[in-house]
Structure formats: C-alpha cells, structure tokens
Amino acid sequence: MCLEGLIRYFTPSDSRVSSTEAYLYAAGVVGFMAINAAMMHPMLLWLLHISMKIRVACCSLIYRKLLRLDLTTGKASEGLVGHVINLLTTDAQRFDMACMFVTDLIRTPIESTCIIYLMYRQIGVASLVGVAFLLLFIPLQAYLGKISSKLRRKTALRTDNRIRLMNEVIQSIEAIKIYAWEEAFGRIIQKARKKEMNVIKKMSWLRAVMISCVKLNTKVAIFLSIISFLSLENGLTAAKVFVIFTYYEMLKYTLVDFLPLAITFTLEAYVSLKRMQEFLLLPEIENSDGVNLQVIDDKKLMQTKGVFEKIGNGHQTYIKSETSMDQIVTRPEVLVSMNDYTAYWRSSEDEAVERKVLALKDINFSVKPDSLTTIVGTVGSGKSTLLQAILKEISPANGEIKVSGVVAYASQEPWLFEASVRQNILFGQEMDLRRYKQVIKCCQLKKDIEMLQHGDKTVVGERGTSLSGGQRARISLARCVYQQADVYLLDDPLAAVDAKVAQAMFDECIRGFLRDRAVVLVTHLVHFAKHADHVCVMKGGRIAFQGSYQELKGGVNEFEKLVESGEKADEKKKEVSTTFENSDGTVLEPLHKDSIANINLLPYIDGIF
Template identity: 30%
Template structure:
C-alpha cells in the first residue's frame, strides 16, 4: 500500500517527484540520500511531479524491452529507512511522576553527558520521535482544516483558526499558571508569619516547622507551575510557527499569476521567517494577558492590608505610568510597521541578487547592487534603532516606576499614620509584595507590545492566505485507461494567465478602490489643516496611496484577452504528440494549461495517471549529479543506468572528476546548457511516469545528440508512455503519432505527420527553429 503523499518542495520547473519537506534526508544501506516521494500532480506552478498512484499496465504484446520493464516496474514510495527512522528512539513512555518532574529527559541528558565524556556528540538517530500532536504534517493538516472552515464565515479570521489549533494547550497552561500565582503569594504571607513568630519569641516548634514547610511548598508551586505552563505555551507557539510556515509555503505554490505579482518573494520569505518567529517569541507572553493583571490586583489588595490607604498613592503612580506606557507602545507599533515595509524591500533585493549573481559578476555590477542593498538596509536601520531605543526606555521606565511607587507608598504611610511607625512584619511583607508588582508592570506592557506586533504579522499572513490561487486539476487513476483512450483531455478550453472577471466584478472592485481613495484624500486634507511637519508627511503619504488606488481602479476595467482560445484536444494513452508553431503561438501556454498553470475561463482539463514535466529552463540543485537525477527517490542501480544512458549522459558523467558523485554548482554553474537539459530529462525518465510533458528539451543540445535522444529516449525507453513534445525541429515530425499546430493561441490543425506536412508549410516553421532557446548550445555535447 502506498504511503500518504508528503508535503511538497518547490521544484521550479523540475521534472521529478518532490520529496517531503518535513522529513530529513537519511542514508540508506547504499549510502544514498533517500526521502519520501510520491505526490499527485494536481496543482502548483511550472513543475511536474510523478506519483506512486495511478499504476501503469504493461503492454501485453511484449514490445517493451527489458529496460522499459525494469524502469517502470518499481515506482517506489517511502523507503524503509524512513519508516525505521521514527522507530530508532521511540518517545519514552511517561508516567505521572515523569511528566510532573520532566524526568523523561534524564535519559537524554545522561546520554549527552556520556557522549561528551567520550569526546563525541549526540546524533540525529539518538533523538526521539516527535509526538504525534507536534508533528509538522499533523499540525499543518489540522490548521488547513480549520482555515477551510473559517473561510465559510462572513468574516474569516486566521487568528481564530490558530486559536482553535492551540486552545487545549493554552487552557491547560492557564491551570499551571494559576498554581504559580498561588505559590507566588504564599511566600510573602508566610514570610510575614515567620517574622511575627520570631518577634513574639513563640516557643511552638511545630508552628515554625509548618511555616517553613509552607515556604517550601510555595517555592515548589512556583517552579512546578512555571515550568509546565512555559512548556505548554512553547508547544503552542511551535504549532503556530509550523502552521504559518507550511501554510505560507503551500500558498506560495498555489498563487495565481495575478497574485504572484502582488506578493513578492521577499514578503513571503518575511512571513515565513520574521513574522512566524515573532509570533512564536510573543507566545511567551501569552499567560501575561490575564496573570499579570490578576497578580497586580491581588498584590495591591494584600498591600492594602499592610499599609492601608497609603496603597492608593502607589496605585495612582501606577496608573500614571500606564498612560505614559501607552504612548510608548503606540510608537513601537508604528515603527515596527514601517520597519517591516523596508525589510520586505531589502529581502527582495537580496533574493534578486542571489538569483542573478552570475550576471552581476559578469557585468561588474557588484558595487551598484551593494549600494542598493546597503541603501535598503540604511532605510530600515533607523526604525530598528528606534524600536530598540524605545524598548530600552520602556524597560527603564517600568523598573523606575516600581521603585518610585514603593517610595511614594511608604512616604504616604508615614505621613498618614505618623504614630504607628513601620512595623518590621509589614515592611518586609510590603517589600515582597512590591517586588511581586515589578513583573506585572514589565509583562503587561510587553504583552501589549507583543499583541501589537503579532497583530501586524497575522494581518500580513491572512492577506497572503486570502490571495487568489490556481484551481488544481485532479488526476484520475490511469489503471482504468485502456489503449486508445485519452490520458489528457481538453474540452472547449479557453485559458488566460489571469482570471477573466465579469463586468460586475470589475465594477465592484473599481468602486471599492475609488471609495478607499476618496477616504484617504479626506484624511489627507484633514492632516494638512495642521501646521506640523509630521502632519504634512502623513498627508503626502495618504495622497500617494490614493493616487495608486485610483490607477489600480482604472486598470481593473481593462479587459484581459485570453491566451488560448477554443482548445479541444485529446492525447491518448501511449501516444506521441508533437506540438509545433511559430514563436508566441501558444505552445508553452498549452502545456501550462495541461499542468493547471493557467486560469480556465471556459471548458475543462482532465488528466489521468502520474505526470512529469520537462521545463524549457532546467532546474538544477546544488547537489551531485546523481542526486539531481534521483531527486529524493530511492536509488536503484539498474534504473539509474537506464535513465543516464537514455539521456545520453554517459560520456559527460565519465568526464566529470568524480563521475556521478561530482557536485554541481549553484544553478548548474559548472554545466553547459545541454548537460543541464539532459540531467533534467534523465530525472524525468527515472521517475517512470504515465505522461511526459516536454517543453522543447531538444533545443539545448547539438543535432546529433538530439537525434540520439529522439531515438533512444522519446521513441525508445519512453515508447510505451504518453508523450507530449514541443519542438521547432520539424525533421522529427515523422516519429510522432500525431502533430498539433498552434497559431495565435488556437489549435489550428491536428493530424498525422503526413497529413500535416501535406496541409502546412513546414518552411516557415523551420525558420523559427531555435528562437525560443533559453541557453545557447555548447560544443561537445
């Protein structure tokens, strides 16, 4: 039985299966990296992924050679090494005492101590399996379910979905936080009784023992409650961080083309890193939301019992401090919002720099790029510095407030009750209670600041989740598809790179944007009435935003012309279909429509079985040649050899310093364009899919190599699969079962090679050969 498909990893045009992103790479007995594979190709952009589902029947006529039979007979799922990994060190069974004392950690601590004494370290296999409730796959699946339910509400809230994900942990942590609170108030009151006991020179030893015991119990309650409360809150924070990371990653792969224009890579990376980590860190203040006010109230009440009406002067000084702190929090939130804006710009620049490092070095643009990045960082730093200074002022203010409050309280007490004096029991108890006030005074503002920054991060995350996404194509099971029946079927298909909206939808969006722009103009006018510089700056900013909204409102009303129109096409099982046409005629767009990459305006696309996509621009990992071909699948020597030979990579690999173990540089920098294209093709062959979608892979290789690929690969090893090839090399049309001619986004003609050559002028098509190549052919292919 095949395992459940794991999470996806963005392959950016890779023709391969995609390993699970939540499972680490391990080594099998052959020292090959293995990761779970198998992913249904039902969504995502520009990459293709085979799946273990679908099952392919072998031809009954025996025409498939041994190589083809060997290649397709074992489409493996999760390797046994992965299944055994979780069993290496099962999570220890915890009884109630072990849970209460965290004694279950003792074995790991002891093992670490022993390893350190031996001069070695803990290994990954020493670690325990993550508990089911904390496993990334389970957490993400649960959050996706909750978010889907939330989307059906009138006003969806990602905060509510996340709360439902973690509320059990949070509510249990509240109980332990209450134990901590009880313990924290036991100590001051017991200290008072001990002082009274000593002052009165009591001789009852048992009473003294009981008081000391209660002092010990209070300390135990504080430690016990704090440890378990923090443990549960950290687990809840980890779940939220995991859910945000995986949901943002999955959403990035599903974004529609229009949404990708609105959401930059830098913004998405910031959500997955800075925002998710910030929310996780802010979870440490979760229980401060209620425990700090409660501790503050109880401490003030007990303080009143000690110093009576003098307490209210202390309360008054605290209230004044809260007013001042409110302004500090507002400033922190405003600075944080501005910092994130410039942080997005900086991350975007860094991403562009890394992706284009070759051209930057080639053109000698290091200094301008460095200046651009430095400029973005310089624009961000004032806000970072401002936040740090403001927080430092806040901490100093809070610490000073508690000291000042104590001084005011005792001074007032002496003034109101000059004849009473200060009793030692009251003084020590009051000092202890004033110390208890220090933490609430610090944590309440921290919690408010955490809520403000988390609110901003959650709003950014929710806006990402609410972006439009491509509608996935559900692939059917290929087992029931007989020879001659379609594996890919397009019925009356009209496709565009952006969704075509109705006139009513466009008018509504336009009206909303105009209304927002009008509101901003009014706010700007109001701000200009003041004479302050900050008011003028705010007005200018609002006017710019209004201008942008009005331009967007105009753009919304522009009609989007579909890229593909009226497409009706069947691609039958085992058929070899070649798609030809001039540059810009819609050949690559047709492949994107089959992959589910384009918006379907009318009609439908149906698909059966697993699929691999060979992109026009190869996607190469910074890994060895072998791992670029395996791409997470389990190594099979015979199967690997077949894929390498079919892709004509044997001589190239033999010339490499370490053969298949030679590491390929970033984005294949040490390979020619033809070598990268053939590694991608070998990867697709190794995947053993039902359907192969290939976007002109022959254009990157020499003529004699392309002839060998056509003979040994497309018409050889893959001859029993369904193949769709885009090409300008019309000399290979005779090898196809059918030829599709594209013109101006339409299927202009479909027929056998002989019929197409009779009806069409091949000379015009041949003149366009090679114009769509992404990289020049390099010699020696």
C-alpha cells in the same frame, strides 16, 4: 506574610514571635518558592511545546498553500520568494513569544488584584497611591504597543523587499560580476537596508522608552506609597518596609515587566497572523487532481520490477521487487482533452483588466496514448503556457480540460537542488537499477557521469551551479523520464544542447525509450516534427493549425515558413565553421570574422581595471 513574620522575629523590639513560629515562617518562605518553581517551569515547557506546534503548523500550512497557489496573479508572483521566506522565519517565530506571554494577559489582572489587597492590609490607603501611579502607565504601554505593531508591519514589508532584491542579485551574480555592476547593486541593496534600519531604529527607541518606564515607575511607586503612609502619621517598621518592597517586586513582575511584553508580542503576532491570512487567501488553482494535501499516506509506495538498489549508511544492497512496474493496465482512449479552453493572465493592480491579458484562446487539443505530439511556433506564441494549462497551473476562464493518468513534466529552465546527480534524477523514487541505466543512456548522460569525480554520487552545487547548462538540461529531462507516467510534457529540452546530441536524445529517448508513452514535445527545431503523430502550430495564444506533418507542410504557409527558417538556420551553422563541442554536449558557438570587430570590450575592461 511569612516574610513579615520572619523579619519580626529578628526585630529586637518585637518579641511576640517564638522560635517555632520563626521556623514555620522560614519553611513557608522556602516552600512557597519551591512550589512556584515546580509549577512555573513545567508550565513554561508546556507553552514552548505549544508554540513549537503552532509554528510548525503555520510553516506546513504555508507550504501546502504554495502547492495550490495560482502564480498567474500579480500578488502571488511579485516578490514571492522573499515574502515566503519572511513568513517562514520572522512571522512564524512571532508565535513563539506570543504563546509564552499571552497567559499574562489573563494572569496579570487576577494576580495584581490579590497583591493590591494584601498591600492594603499592610499600609491601608497609602498602597492605593503607588498602585494608581503604576496604573497610569497602562494606557501609555498599550499605546506604545500599538505603535510597535505598526512599525512591525512596516519592517516586514521592507524586509520582504530587501530579501527579494538579494535573491535577484544572487541569481544574477554572474552577469553582475562580468559587467562590474557590484557597486551599483550594492548601493541599491544598501538603500533598501537603510530604509529597513530606519524602522528598526524607531522600534529600538520605542522599546528603550518602555524599558525605562519599567525600571523607573516601580521605584517611584514605592516612594509614593511610603511617603503617603508616613504622612498619615503611621509608624514604619522594617517588617513593613521589606513586605512592601516584596509586594511591589511581585507587582512589578506581573504588571510592569510582563504585561507590556505580553501586549507587544501579542500585537506583533496579530500582525504576523494578518500577513499569513493575506497570503493564505490568495487565489488557488483548481484542485481536481485527487491529491489530498491534508493527509499523507506513507503506505502508498511505488512498486518496482527487477533489481533495484537501496542505499543506506554507505552500503549498497540489491533487492528484487515482487511486482512489476510495467504491468499492463487499461488506459483511456484520450489522456488529455481540452475543449474551447480560454485563460487570461490576471493583474493585481486592477481586477477589471484581468480578462484583457490573453494567455490561451479557444484551445481544442487532445493527446492519445502511445503518440508523439509536437508543438511548434514563434517565441511568445503560447507553447509553454499550453503545457502549464495541462498541468493545471492556470485557471481557465472558459472551456474545460480533462487529464487522465499521471503526468511528468520537464521545464524549459532546468531546476536542480543541492544533492547528488542520482538524487536529482530519482527525486525521491526508489532506485530501479535497470530503468536508471536506460534513462542515463538515452539522455546522453553516461559520458558525463563517467567524467565526474564521484560518478552519479557527485554533489552538484545549489541550483546545479557546478554543472554546465547542457548537463542541467539533460539531468532535468532524465528526472522527468525516470518517473512512471502516462503523459510526458517536455518543454524544449533539446534547445540547450548541440545538434548532434539533440538528435541522439530525440532518437533514443523520445522516439525510443518513450515510444509506448504519450509525449508532448515543445520545440523550436521544426525538423523533429517529421516523426510526430500530431503537430500543433501556436500563434498568439491560439492553435492556428494542427494535423500531421505532411498535411501542414503541404497546405499551411506559416508552417512552411517555420520549416524554411529552421533549414536556413541549420545551413548557416554549417557555413560558418566547424562547431566545437564541450564534453557535456553543449556547443561553443563560432564567431563570424566580420562580427569580431563589433564586440564591445569596454564592460570587461572596466571590470578588470
């Protein structure tokens, strides 16, 4: 209206607008634009703030779900890394655009109705012709938005598959390079990427069609409205033309530009929401450890004894703690108790067969304070699964398990994050310098740290790639031992080092530093069971025999076979030749001279040439 009055003032044939009114019209044009800018930008900032909160909340929810996820189910374990990465990046970001445009679904009908009414006051029935042409495209836009959401789901699934393949290739890159499999795996990844790109191209063509419609239909609607207005024998002035163009520009802004985007982004966010819902509904392990994942209490800090070190801004400060870490508390008679415990591996393909894959069967097991329990058995007998059950990473089908006190765990495959050696050992705990030095010594890491360029402040690579296998295993063990726990679960930590270092770690760490703690040691080195208070022999997911070392050796044939096989393996190592030991404690296995001729060098030759 202000624009129409301003144009009429500059029209020579129309002298009904005075100079004062023209200034008022001009002030109205500028003022309404300023009001629009003053209201629009704070609203956009508020929408961005809300979208950021939603995205962060979804990422936090996914992280907390991962802490409770039951990894025994097929849906949770198959391609989990790629799926979670896609949820945290692509799917979570969909809420940013959806929050920006979801208000247009409400604003567009109201604003469009007001604009159509004002256009009707200007050119009458002719305005309805152009508006009807625009409205005809709304069902098409909704249909194209629905197709876009389907393509978005297909793209997400294929992106999950590609990320899973890339993660597996990166983890196995050493073997791929050794066997010169780069081209083969490159073709596999290229094929997965091609499938993903096919769907992305379809989405791009679809968006091109939608944008073309946006650019074209507004111009056609203006042409139809002006032709209809002239066909009704009405006079067309410059003021009416400018006003009609302005109204259609506003209608294009709401009805044509932002409504299709609002529909598309809302449907894509709905697809992402469904994917997150599917992930959040996956089975969880039993939450009976008293840890509240919804509230993080920063006030509960671990108290230390003696001198500990705080590091900040490159400076070292030594402060003495006020309370004791080793304060004597009343401990229960039994720390871990399992009664008729039975668990199964579950299948994602058929829920009816979930109880046919046995994990553990009729386990009766207990751990007492200040005791060393050794679990032995053949490969695949269920030793590591028993530790997973104590950690409550497996949901029981029958029986019960009770765990009292704090549990520390050292996995069979050591895991390190990209930080310094000290940070990998402390793992977020306060530095107790006396305990830290004791842990370094008993885990046989002192010489290794002295050889590193920056000592224990040396930054290891991703997954500890700059360290050897023996060093990674000992750092993982040191992280577990440094924790103040009542029960220490050690999953074969002596297998990655040679016999000399393994014996020193067993004597100084397990029997020495942890002598007043409950330790559950899984090992293939049966001769270490001589010093255990309790020995369990696993077979087929069951505890076949348990008792003291002398009882089992004198009356259990299977245990005697394990002992004999261990002794023969030790004798064979001595007969072969002298072993060569790295500085990190790992052993270089010597070769039989008869076996050198049997080595196949073709993969390595192919890789060179």
